[in-house]
Amino acid sequence: MSAGWIVALILFALVGWLISLNRRLRADLRREKLHVLEFQRELSAAIAELSDVKTRRKRLLAASTQALIIVENDHRVSSANKVAxxxxxxxxxxxxxFIEWTREHQLLELVDMVLANQKTPPLYFxxxxxxxxAHARSIKERGMVTxxxxxxxxxxxxQRLxxxxxxxxxxxxxxxxxxxxxxxLLIETLLNKEVLDDRxxxxxxIDKISTQVEALGQLAQELLDLSLIESGKMPxxxxxxxxxxxxxEQLKRLLPQAERKNITLTLQVDPEINVLADQTMVGRVLSNLLHNAIxxxxxxxxxxxxxxxHTVDLTHNAADLNETWVKVGVSDTGVGIPPDQLARIFERFYKLDRARKQSGTGLGLAIARHIVEAHGGRIWAEINKTSGVTFYFSLPVED
Incomplete structure (x- = not known):
């Protein structure tokens, strides 16, 4: 075989090999392109998922009524919502x-405990x-707290409740x-033979025992009434x-009590004023205020x-601002109330120092407040310029 043919065969084989190689390379390239496309799809999906997670997290942070904070392991704050x-x-x-922002070392200790993979109870501060x-939870990546x-x-x-x-x-x-x-003590005294013989x-x-039993009955009734009023079960x-x-009606009932102390009861109420109210409940408010004043x-x-x-200050209900209200006042010339105690006198069982030695449950003003507020009004007290105190409450007028 001549050299020419040998060269031709070599060239032919080389061309065939190059063609085959080209085909393989093109096939490999197509596969790589497919892999790249698949990777791009996966990457796009991952980015979309990450974006969705971030969006959901942002929405969660924004919607939460709690302060939500994410602290990285280098103590940087990577995320904090509006409440925080x-x-x-x-x-x-x-x-x-984190510590520069919060200035709460107890919280920093809690964060460090979680970063150290320790169990942490709730922190109160x-x-x-x-x-x-505060509650803390770890965020992990590949088993490590990050x-x-x-x-x-x-x-x-x-806490207040x-x-x-x-x-x-x-x-x-x-x-x-x-x-x-x-x-x-009274029963023990009553069992004494000498006392039994003295009618x-x-x-x-027995009369004193009856008085104490009445006091217990009054306490039980006022507790029941307060419970019913607070729960809305006394319409x-x-x-x-x-x-x-x-x-x-209330003045007539309490007049003997006032006369025994030579106290004058003065009525300054226009007979033309009508109120939209529960007569019994309002009577109870007036009875309590008058009784205390006397x-x-x-x-x-x-x-x-x-x-x-016509004033915003007389109602708790914004829908009632345009209505006409009546402001009722019960004013006395007594010992008055210390200014620092005015805010607490309507609390259950709260008694002023002046009332500690007096009989009473300490529930009357709390009941009065709930009754007035159930009518949509307000009740408050003001110290008089000369002496004593004036209790005010508001009721809706019925024209």
Missing amino acids: KQLFGSLDKKTTT SHHDKFLE AVALAIHDVTEL GRARRDFVANISHELRTPLASIQ KIRLEI LKLASYSLRDIVE KFTDRGEVIISAEKC
């Missing part, structure tokens, strides 16, 4: 560390005028213990009534007044 910023202030994520509860998610809840109101419940139990225990101790003393003791029977008639006034005068008003 309202709690701790504005945040510069690039330069501000005070921040300014709030009482807060960040901490904090959820902080304002439990100030829950818990304290109110404890105070309620303590107060009710005291209010029950006092008459029960008196009854026990006059025996009747006096108002609203109708149009003359305010003066309601006041006069009890804490040694001499002088108690004035009951009323005037029609």
Whole structure:
């Protein structure tokens, strides 16, 4: 075979090999393109999913009523919602560390415990005028803790309610213990043979026992009434009534009590004023205010007044702002109320120092407040310029 043919065969084989190689390369290229396209699809899906996760997280952070914070393992804050910023202030994520932002070392210790993969109970702490509860959870990547998610809840109101419940139990225990101790002592005295033989003393003791039993009955009734009013299970029977008639009924009932102390009861209520109210419930409010005014006034005068008003301050209901209201006042010339105690006098069982030695459950004003607010009105007290105090409450006028 000549050299020419050999060269031709080599060239032919080389061309064939190049063609085959080209085909394989093109096939490999197509496969790589498919792989790239698949990777791009997966990457796009991952980016979309990540974006969706971020969007959902942002929505979750924005919608939450809790302060939500994510702290990285280098103590940088990578995310904080609006509630958290309202709690701790504005945040510069690039330069501000968690402790610089919150200034709460207890929270930092909680974060460090979670970063160290330790179990953490809820943390309770005070921040300014709030009482807060913090929960912390770890955020892991490939089994390693990389960040901490904090959820902080304002439990100030829950703490107040818990304290109110404890105070309620303590107060009710005291209010029950006092008459029960008196009854026990009186019964022991009554069992004495000499007392049993003396009819006059025996009747006096029985009368005192009856008084203490009445006090217990009054306490039980007021507790029941307060519970029913607060739960809305004592509906108002609203109708149009003359305010003066309601006041006069209570004045007649309490006149003997005022006369025994030489206290003048003055009525300054226009007979033309009609109110849309529950007559029995409003009578109860007036009875309580008049009874207190007489009890804490040694001499002088108690004035009951009323005037029609158009004012935002007389109602809690924004829908009632255009209505006409009547402001009822019960003013006395007694010992008055210390200014720092005005805000608390409508609390259950709260008693002023002046009232500690007086009989009473400490529930009357709390019941009065609930009754007035059930009518849509307000009740408050103001210190008189000369002496004594004036209690005001508002009711809707029935024209």
